[in-house]
Amino acid sequence: MLNLGVIILAGGLSSRMGYPKALLPWVNGESLISHALRNALDHDAKDVLISIGDDEALGQAIQANIIDTLSNEEKNKVSIVRDSVERCGPLGGLYSALSVGKSHAYAVLAVDMPFMDFNLYYDWLYRVEGDDWSVIVPTGESGRYEPMAGIYKPSIAPLLQTALAGEDVSLQHALHIVGSVITIDAVDYSHNLRNVNHIEDYLWARAEAVNACRHVPIISVVSEKRKTGKTTVVTRLVSELQKIGVSVGVVKSDKHGFHMDYEGTDTDLAMNAGATAVAIAGPTETAVRIRTKEQSNLYDLTQTLPVDLVILETRSQGVFPIIEIIRDGYTESLISSEIERVMTVDVTKLDECIPELVCRIQGMMRDIDESRYC
Template identity: 35%
Template structure:
């Protein structure tokens, strides 16, 4: 008997047609790595030999920056079921795609690297029993970074929409599901739904390009608690096993180290290095922010904490107070205080564990 070799085709579906109501602007068009979230994701997708690429978008996306051969391959479809969330986009995309399987990705996954798909590719041609390969990350299912069998998924999505269902996972009961517990690092599935989440992603990406990742602490006035907070953070991160450096911005010239100074307090808290950055440390043609960043990169540390009232390099954690910040708002990713503005993440002053967890997310992800 001759063995029958079964082949399977794989399409890519990118859902880029959401309302982006929490973001306040089109997520697909957000700047990312010199491109946009959508175009960068499409460029990264070239690492996998997808047979078709379908973008679900309810307004024509700007694909002009893509290589012509890639742009020519992309099929753009609009929802037939308007206002139905991701299921509406999936329905339109599945109808347009002729592949056996489809990788469905939300457009707002800036760190997705396609490694889970590459591991699964050999299996797609060897099984017909699975309708949905569903990644689990930190015990959370990721249906918008999953592989669906096109025919079965289209039928399930259409049935769900006809029944008035809107949750993507509502179709799982109609499909043969294989859970992927080894789904890659959690950062792959981090999405950007709000301005603060977008700034977090920008911070993570910036720190990935630095030899020593950094976080700046800032406050509008001297005496608002920057150094005290830095000391607590240094002590806790040191306790967790990280080598932490401390760089403090100052306006004084010819600074000398002395007992009880801010740098001495940082060293006593466990900092592996504590440096001052005054006017004499700024090179000709260099800004203070650049000088602070340069000094952090010269430290022998896992993480550098910068203390500066108005020149802290991105990302900045700002200590809330009665006066407005003296640092650019776009540089602030989190506020030590209480609030509900989606533009910032808020961390209560007493939540040092939470603050340190956030710093580690920005610096080690």
């Protein structure tokens, strides 16, 4: 058990992302690769091999921005491994790493599986009696192997080399050649085994992880100009989310000032007399007015509301994840960055956009409790 190393497969071409997956931001200033590496080191990995394919630039970035920031003790545990065979995908990366591995066995993790709980590897080891196995791998509902999160012994490297010499270089095929494969029913681990192959999957997975670290989850609704339709979208979204049982709060800014109380009411008279704050509690509503020297921080306000989710409606103070509102398909002047914007909603096509958005938010809220690792 104490001789378990970790292999992080980070060498994909990321053709569907358009950017190296390993370097995509994740939570609390981490990237996907630094998140995986930190998890491995925090779980006492004997050594960590980071497979980068043949991307020298990626290796240099990981070395300079991540490995070089570790303590000397941690640095000594981490190595970058380039593929010894060209363009053979995960199988080539796994073979290259296992060929140089010195631990008895390796927990293997794809860098785009950020929800994987490293404790599961140890749980799977405890389930297996004896040491007469080559691979421990989870299986999904279809019974297919989930080879990007398994435990592999370096002794299978020659067999993987045989698989690499054939026409089918998939990990699924390689495992059938290896034999001595122990399978773990992973139906209950579907959340842990999620990967982020596409940019939409990544953005919503990150939205889930970021919101899991907040006291109250947030969705920001922004647009470049006033009168674009933010409030129209927000009210429609509140209505639809309420129907599926999500209690929603709304926080917005108003640079021109506002007055929510009626002139001459007791609370209004108290504020005019100089009270710093007044509050009134009715049978179905509670209201609080607080005098401030400057505009309150909108994010701080979102975290005080007793709701399941807060929608932050703003032009310039949106926080991730961001929904940007457009009109008539006009996207030339979006103010949010691609890495912060989970969806663009056209206010003229709400009947098409809102159901998809509600479905995405519902999925995010459902899985947040499973992501609370902050």
